[in-house]
Amino acid sequence: AQSVSQHNHHVILSEAASLELGCNYSYGGTVNLFWYVQYPGQHLQLLLKYFSGDPLVKGIKGFEAEFIKSKFSFNLRKPSVQWSDTAEYFCAVNARGGNAGNMLTFGGGTRLMVKP
């Protein structure tokens, strides 16, 4: 079964600082990777996803993530954060094939607070 680890549980940044949130997964086969954001009191929204091709993917709101297969990583980055980026960020993995292809496994989440 697949698993996902997010090493930073809480991150506090000032506005305009750069952001990098770590995500590592464990699965022997081919995976699809996602980052979701959950703003306070709101539902999960897809930031970006990777399933094939260019390992550097760009998402909404200036976010990007890089898939490094050799490191089993899919770190999320943003060059300059804003106060409105304050939210919980979840990395998720979907293992391809069979019933597992229907399952999203989430990491523990990283709570980001951006100070104005």
Add this chain to the structure above:
Amino acid sequence: DTEVTQTPKHLVMGMTNKKSLKCEQHMGHRAMYWYKQKAKKPPELMFVYSYEKLSINESVPSRFSPECPNSSLLNLHLHALQPEDSALYLCASSHPGTGGAVEGYTFGSGTRLTVV
């Protein structure tokens, strides 16, 4: 319509009550999911329906009973719940299998359930 609609948004129920959570989507997605999210934790998969058939049950107690009456609707029937079942219950939908992985999953806003 690109939304997953969940009702009710909030629900308070006693341990002897029977209630149902409802989820609806009109995106033509043939895979639908129930996730449970406790405070400050990631969503945890409960059930997966693929083409209106239950394909995954993640060892969920029988006091939770899912139902998929048609391709647009997903219900979660609740009976004799415990206070520890209080959580945010999220519904999601996607194209099944590989399609879901490619296009991603759409989440509803959730039902915040409190069991007293």
